[in-house]
Amino acid sequence: MISFSPHKIIFLLSLLSGSFLAVSSSSWFSAWIGLELNLMSFIPLISSSENQLPSEASLKYFLVQALGSAIIILSSTLTFFIPMVSLSFISLALLLKLGAAPLHFWFPQVMEGLNWTQIIILMTIQKLAPMFLISYLSSEYYTHSILFLGGISSAIIGALGGINQTSLRKILTYSSINHLSWMLFAMLINETSWVIYFLMYTLISASVVSHFASTQTYFFPHSINANYSPLPKIISSMNLYSLGGLPPFSGFTPKWIITQEMIQSSFYLPLFILLLSSLVTLYFYIRITLSSISISSTQMKWNTPLKPLKILSSPLCTSINLFGLLIPSILLVI
Amino acid sequence: MMWGAYSHLVSLVFLLFSALGFILFSLVSMSLSSSYVIEWELFSLNSSSVVVTLIYDWVSFLFLGVVLFISSTVMYYSGDYMSGDKSYSRFMYLVFGFVLSMGALIISPNLISILLGWDGLGLISYVLVIYYQNEKSANAGMLTVLSNRIGDVGILLSISLFFMLGGWNFIFYESYLSGNFLLLKILVCVAAMTKSAQIPFSAWLPAAMAAPIPVSALVHSSTLVTAGVYILIRFSGALSGSCVQSVLLIVSCLTMFMAGLGANFEFDLKKIIALSTLSQLGVMVSILSLGFADLAFFHLLTHALFKALLFMCAGMVIHSVKECQDICNMGSLVTCMPLTSVCMNLANLALCGMPFLAGFYSKDLILEVAFMSEVNIFSFFLYVLSTGLTVCYTFRLIYYSMSSLSNMSSVMIVSENHSKMLKGMMTLSVGAVTSGCVLAWVVFPEFYMICLSVPLKILALLVSSLGALLGYIVNMVGSSTSLKTVKFYSYTMFVSSMWFMPILSTFSAPRWSLSSAESFFKIGDKGWSEYFGGEGGFGEVMKGSIYLQLSQDNMIMVYMKGFFIWIIVVFFIFI
Numbered sequence: 001m002i003s004f005s006p007h008k009i010i011f012l013l014s015l016l017s018g019s020f021l022a023v024s025s026s027s028w029f030s031a032w033i034g035l036e037l038n039l040m041s042f043i044p045l046i047s048s049s050e051n052q053l054p055s056e057a058s059l060k061y062f063l064v065q066a067l068g069s070a071i072i073i074l075s076s077t078l079t080f081f082i083p084m085v086s087l088s089f090i091s092l093a094l095l096l097k098l099g100a101a102p103l104h105f106w107f108p109q110v111m112e113g114l115n116w117t118q119i120i121i122l123m124t125i126q127k128l129a130p131m132f133l134i135s136y137l138s139s140e141y142y143t144h145s146i147l148f149l150g151g152i153s154s155a156i157i158g159a160l161g162g163i164n165q166t167s168l169r170k171i172l173t174y175s176s177i178n179h180l181s182w183m184l185f186a187m188l189i190n191e192t193s194w195v196i197y198f199l200m201y202t203l204i205s206a207s208v209v210s211h212f213a214s215t216q217t218y219f220f221p222h223s224i225n226a227n228y229s230p231l232p233k234i235i236s237s238m239n240l241y242s243l244g245g246l247p248p249f250s251g252f253t254p255k256w257i258i259t260q261e262m263i264q265s266s267f268y269l270p271l272f273i274l275l276l277s278s279l280v281t282l283y284f285y286i287r288i289t290l291s292s293i294s295i296s297s298t299q300m301k302w303n304t305p306l307k308p309l310k311i312l313s314s315p316l317c318t319s320i321n322l323f324g325l326l327i328p329s330i331l332l333v334i
Numbered sequence: 335m336m337w338g339a340y341s342h343l344v345s346l347v348f349l350l351f352s353a354l355g356f357i358l359f360s361l362v363s364m365s366l367s368s369s370y371v372i373e374w375e376l377f378s379l380n381s382s383s384v385v386v387t388l389i390y391d392w393v394s395f396l397f398l399g400v401v402l403f404i405s406s407t408v409m410y411y412s413g414d415y416m417s418g419d420k421s422y423s424r425f426m427y428l429v430f431g432f433v434l435s436m437g438a439l440i441i442s443p444n445l446i447s448i449l450l451g452w453d454g455l456g457l458i459s460y461v462l463v464i465y466y467q468n469e470k471s472a473n474a475g476m477l478t479v480l481s482n483r484i485g486d487v488g489i490l491l492s493i494s495l496f497f498m499l500g501g502w503n504f505i506f507y508e509s510y511l512s513g514n515f516l517l518l519k520i521l522v523c524v525a526a527m528t529k530s531a532q533i534p535f536s537a538w539l540p541a542a543m544a545a546p547i548p549v550s551a552l553v554h555s556s557t558l559v560t561a562g563v564y565i566l567i568r569f570s571g572a573l574s575g576s577c578v579q580s581v582l583l584i585v586s587c588l589t590m591f592m593a594g595l596g597a598n599f600e601f602d603l604k605k606i607i608a609l610s611t612l613s614q615l616g617v618m619v620s621i622l623s624l625g626f627a628d629l630a631f632f633h634l635l636t637h638a639l640f641k642a643l644l645f646m647c648a649g650m651v652i653h654s655v656k657e658c659q660d661i662c663n664m665g666s667l668v669t670c671m672p673l674t675s676v677c678m679n680l681a682n683l684a685l686c687g688m689p690f691l692a693g694f695y696s697k698d699l700i701l702e703v704a705f706m707s708e709v710n711i712f713s714f715f716l717y718v719l720s721t722g723l724t725v726c727y728t729f730r731l732i733y734y735s736m737s738s739l740s741n742m743s744s745v746m747i748v749s750e751n752h753s754k755m756l757k758g759m760m761t762l763s764v765g766a767v768t769s770g771c772v773l774a775w776v777v778f779p780e781f782y783m784i785c786l787s788v789p790l791k792i793l794a795l796l797v798s799s800l801g802a803l804l805g806y807i808v809n810m811v812g813s814s815t816s817l818k819t820v821k822f823y824s825y826t827m828f829v830s831s832m833w834f835m836p837i838l839s840t841f842s843a844p845r846w847s848l849s850s851a852e853s854f855f856k857i858g859d860k861g862w863s864e865y866f867g868g869e870g871g872f873g874e875v876m877k878g879s880i881y882l883q884l885s886q887d888n889m890i891m892v893y894m895k896g897f898f899i900w901i902i903v904v905f906f907i908f909i
Contacts, residue, residue, distance in 0.1 A: 060890050067894055071901060085908045089901060096897070105886055105893045157882060164879040280875060 007044065014041040015125065022129035028076030028090070031133055032069060035097070038129055039065045046118050057113025064106040068097040084142045090133075091143040097130045099173075100180045101153040108161075111173045116213035119169060123176050123209070124202040131183065131198065138187045147184050152273055154181035159277035162284050166220050168212055171284060172205070175243065178281050179205075182258055185270060189261045197254035200324060204242050204251050207317035211236040220288050235318055237289040242321040244282035250324015341426040342413025342754070349406030349433070353399045360395030361776065371443070382500050387444040389505065393631065394440050396777075397564065400635050401440070403765070404556050404642045405433045411646055411758035412548035415653065425465065429552065432458045436557045443505035443568065445493050452489060452529075452561065456482035459558050463545040474544035477840060481538040485528030485562070492521040508571030519578045522569055527582075530562030530615045533589045536832065537839040539612050543604040547649030550604065555611055555645055556638030563618045563634055570627035582623035583709070587716040590616030592833055594723030598730060598805075599819070599830030603648050603659045606731055609832075610685065611641055613724060620717075621700045624707050632777055633696040636684075639765040640692050644681035646759050650674045651735060653755075654748045661731065666740040670748040675736050677759045682732060684766050686725045686798060692770035697721075699774075701794045702784045722797040726805035733806050 015038055022034025039062070047058035071093035078086040092103070099107035111119060137143045158178025165171050179201050186194035211232075212218075242249035255278065262271045363369060369391030376384045409429060416422050435458060439451025456479060464475035495518045496502050499510060511518065526532075531539040542554055553559075566573070566582075573579055593612035600606050614637050622630040654671060655664055668675040684693040704717055742748070750756060774781075811817065819826045828834065864870060 063894065064890065067898065082908050085904065089905075092901075103893075103897065105888075106890055108886070109890065156878075160875060160878040160882050161886075163875055164883060 011041040011044050015045070015121070019125060019129045023132045028072065028079070031129075032073045032076065035065075035069050035072065035129055035133075038126070039069065042121070042126065045121065046114055051113075053113040057110045060106055061110045064110075065097055068093040071096075087137060087140050087142045088146055091137055091146045094130045094134050094137075095146070095150045098127060098134075098180060099177060100150045100184065101157040101177060102149070104154070104157060104177055107177065108170050108173045111169045112167065114169070116209055116216075119172065120206055120209050120213075123172065123205055127176075127180075127198075131187075131194075134184075135187050135191060135194065144188065147188055148270070151181045151184040151188075152270060154178065154184065155274050155277040159280035162281060165284075168218055168220050168288070171220065171288070172209070175281055175285070176205070178277060181277070182255065182274060185262065185267070185274065186258045189258075189265050189267070193254070193257045193261055196257060196327070200250060200254045200327075203320045204239065207320050208236075208239045208243050210317065211239055221291075233289075233292045237293055238321050239317055240285040240289050241282075242324070244285040245278055246282065248325065249321050250327070251321070253324045253327050339422075341423060341430075342410050345409040345426065345430060346406050349402045349409065353402035353406060356395050356399035356402060359390070360392045360399060363390070363395060364392040364776065382497055382502075384446060384502065385444060386442075386447050387503050388441045388447075389443040390441065393567075396635065397440050397631075398437060400638055401436055401557055402433065404638060404762070405429070405552055407758040407761050408548050408552045408642065408646070411551070411649075411755050412546075414752040414754040415548055415649055416546065425462075425546070425548075428458055428462055428465075429548065432462065432553065432557070436561070439561055440564065443503055445489065445496055445502040445504055448565065449486075449489055449493065452525075453486060455529075455558050455561055456486060459542070459549075459553050462549045462553060463542050465546055465549065466544070471544040473840075474538075474541040477836075478538045478542045481528055481531075481535050481839070484535065485525040488521040488525035488528070492518050492525070495521070504572070505568060508569070511572035512575060515572075516576065516578070519569075519573055519576055522565065523573075523578050523582060526562035526566045526619075527585065528562070529565075530559050530619060531589075531612055532616070532619060533585045533592070534835075535839075536589060536593070536612055537836040540605045540608045540832065541836065543602075543608050547604075547645060547652065550608070551642045551645035551649070554608065555641035559611065559615055560618075560634050560638065563615065563622065563630060566619065566622050567627045567631050567634075570622060570625075573623075574625055579623045579625070583620055583713055586616045586619035586623060587713045587720075588616075589613070590620060590720040591716045591723070594720045594727065595829050596832050597727040598723060599826060601660055601662055603652065603661050603664075603731075603735070606661070606727060607641070607644055607648055610644075610724065610727065613720060614641070614685075616720070617697070617700060620713070621704060624704060624709070626700075626703055628777065629696070629700055629703060629782075632773060633700055635773060636692045636696045636770050639762060639769050640681045640684040643677060643759060643762040643766050644685065646755070646762065647674050647678035647681060650750060650752070650755055650759065651678070653752070654750065655742060655746070661734040663741055663743075664735045665738040665742065666736070667748065668736040671750045673756055674750050674759070677763045678736070679732070680763050680766050682728045684770075686728050686802070687721070687794070690771070692766050692768075695770035695774045698794060699782065702786060702791075703782055705786060705790050705793070706784060718793060718797055721794055722801035722804075725798045725801035729802045729805035730809050733809050738810075 018034045018037030018039075018041060020034070021037065022031045025031040025034060043058055043062055046054060046061065048054045071089055075086040075089035075093070078089075096103040111122065114122065134143075134147070138147060154177050158174045158176075158181060161177070162171050162174035165174070179197075183194045183197050183201075186197055238249060242251035245251045245255045259271060259275070262268075262274075369389060371390075372388045374386045376386060378384070409426065412425065412429070416425055419425065432455065435451045435454030437451070439448055439455065442448045442451060459482070460475050460479035463478050464471045493502065495515075496504070498515070499507050501507070504511075528535040539554060539559065543550060545553070573582075590613050593609045593616060597606050597609035597613070600609060614633070618630045618633050618637070621633070650671070651664065651667060651674065652659055654667075658664075680691070684691040687693045687697045701717065701721065705714070709717075740746075813820075815821075831837070
């Protein structure tokens with residue numbers, strides 16, 4: 001897991017401060033500063049001079065994010081002169097930084113080179129700043145069609161892309177793209193719902209990745225054979241079902257909220273596409289757990305010892321994934 | 335104390351005492367000419383009331399007494415017959431449940447409560463037929479339960495038709511049913527025909543011989559198959575004067591004849607006895623259709639006693655020759671098993687109508703009454719022929735099993751040292767000998783007036799002796815290709831396979847539905863449904879995924895360049 005070396009802590013702190021700077025800025029220029037700070041402090045976290053794959057991944061990440069930031073700073077100066085074009089450019093560049101389709105091409109290749117800790121950061125914290133910035137733009141007229149385009153194509157590409165994968169990292173990439181589509185649509189309707197979705201998505205994907213990280217499995221046939229006792233298998237299965245949005249688990253709650261909002265705003269066709277695509281993503285989550293929950297054999301092929309942090313996090317994961325359905329009642333109180 | 339191991343003793347004591355008690359009650363109610371009806375109303379639907387009715391008149395008491403007597407001996411007998419079996423206690427509980435269902439049927443004059451006994455009989459007989467869990471028993475059980483199910487449907491439909499009458503106690507409505515209730519009578523007759531295995535539905539009775547011998551002795555000789563005759567006896571007041579009677583007469587005479595003919599060509603011991611049961615059932619239903627219900631009841635009781643005895647002796651024989659049921663492999667059993675041979679001869683001769691044994695009183699009376707009434711010549715000939723055929727196959731059986739030279743294997747131990755089986759058989763043989771005269775004197779205080787010409791009077795005796803001679807001598811042949819049965823094999827096949835009814839009932843009936851179900855399954859469920867459903871959808875998704883993967887198979891530089899150039903172009907367009 002996280003090895004507590006000093007430079008990593010510094011870079012983590014500056015990563016977070018960059019994101020917060022971008023979120024709480026009042027002009028595009030300070031937003032750009034925050035995004036650049038975020039980018040610059042993420043690169044040392046993922047690059048390593050020993051392996052070729054992580055260094056290649058970090059290079060690709062840097063190039064793509066730098067392109068996005070360049071387009072943002074270009075368009076932010078043009079906002080006074082041609083608002084239509086520049087706001088579309090800003091939203092497109094932010095979609096590029098997020099990894100939403102149709103600009104998602106860098107995302108699988110970058111994820112393939114990282115280890116699980118870096119993946120958690122890439123999937124959750126790195127999405128924070130661009131999403132908030134897009135939400136500031138979502139009330140504008142010119143960005144609606146971009147967000148629509150991004151949402152629908154993310155849904156379809158997230159679903160179709162993940163089916164044919166065996167690498168767990170790529171599966172999580174496409175799942176991230178698919179969840180982005182829900183968030184983009186939520187942004188068009190109601191600001192609160194996408195924040196809820198983002199929070200739940202962060203917690204659930206963190207719990208999923210923490211299980212994979214504890215057993216150090218990177219490919220999907222290996223994920224099943226790492227445990228003898230049924231309890232870790234059950235908990236990891238529940239994590240994945242919650243990520244897929246299966247009803248008694250907490251991943252269903254944000255999808256439910258967004259579905260209801262979309263029906264009330266008459267977004268029927270996009271909702272249909274979103275629901276079908278999340279069905280397909282649910283299929284490939286369940287496929288990961290299928291062998292582990294149906295084969296009962298005491299002779300497993302892999303014997304990996306559990307990392308100590310796993311034991312601490314499994315009650316946390318369970319509570320995240322099981323009690324999410326109580327959130328609407330909390331919202332009523334608020 | 336292990337109840338399972340002693341259940342035969344318990345049932346013997348309990349059932350025997352109940353039987354004696356019931357027979358006593360029947361005598362009492364017969365002498366006092368009284369019957370008790372106990373009713374309990376469940377609910378009433380505007381004008382019809384659903385009640386649970388129990389009737390206690392001499393008919394039900396007597397029938398109950400005889401049934402409990404037979405079942406007590408059969409259960410004691412099965413203490414030895416099924417003694418080595420693993421699920422012996424299950425068997426005993428099932429037989430006891432069967433007896434209870436039969437009791438429920440006997441004492442209910444209400445169509446809804448008779449359904450309880452009727453369905454219970456069908457269900458428990460199915461479970462008993464499939465008791466030995468092999469494929470033959472499975473097929474036999476399926477044939478039994480599905481044939482009986484047709485009768486259940488008949489009763490259910492007649493229950494719904496009884497709404498016209500305002501109640502379901504058919505015993506009180508006999509005089510009201512003449513006239514336009516033809517459908518009701520037809521349905522009840524169909525139900526009785528399936529239960530008593532008359533001609534369209536007679537395939538199940540020989541097939542049900544896959545059950546253990548005590549089951550055959552109790553179920554297929556005296557209780558299950560007589561349920562149909564019993565319901566017709568209770569309905570007999572309603573059936574008189576309707577055209578249903580003529581149909582029943584023809585059908586039962588044909589059954590009588592076909593079964594008698596088929597038993598002459600059969601080589602399986604249990605199937606011969608099953609076909610003889612079928613023939614006697616035809617006799618019962620035919621005399622009932624002529625309007626003499628009490629004669630049918632009389633023959634029912636005597637037949638139950640000696641047929642159960644016959645089955646039990648057959649069971650003893652089969653046990654001794656190491657479970658081989660083919661009579662070609664038996665012979666000269668009279669020297670090895672004297673007591674069994676005595677009981678078996680008693681049962682056989684009672685079946686033939688040997689004077690002053692049980693069968694004589696009932697069967698001879700039936701024949702004379704039938705000859706006296708106005709029957710058509712076809713039924714008359716069938717009566718005469720079937721009587722002769724009955725004696726024919728009986729003597730054939732005696733020849734093959736008991737009096738011929740031994741056809742068993744070279745080293746054989748044949749003994750009858752099972753005391754419980756012997757005691758059961760001897761108890762029933764008392765009934766087989768004395769029940770005819772006792773019942774005749776008790777049930778018919780004034781006899782039927784018989785006035786026949788001399789040829790008709792001695793016709794029965796003549797035909798019987800001719801049949802005996804034929805049945806004994808004709809079978810003293812060896813098998814060779816000059817045998818007429820081998821030369822005209824197709825006719826032999828027709829006669830011995832019960833006029834092809836088993837094949838018609840099992841193969842041809844579901845053929846169309848099974849073939850259409852197969853085509854629905856292969857073309858629909860595994861074909862187009864998959865194409866438009868699971869597998870087709872999966873194929874489409876996979877195609878999309880492959881297309882996506884191919885389109886992403888480029889260097890990042892390509893995409894970045896494309897994005898950047900496009901931005902520049904749009905920028906310059908709008909500047």
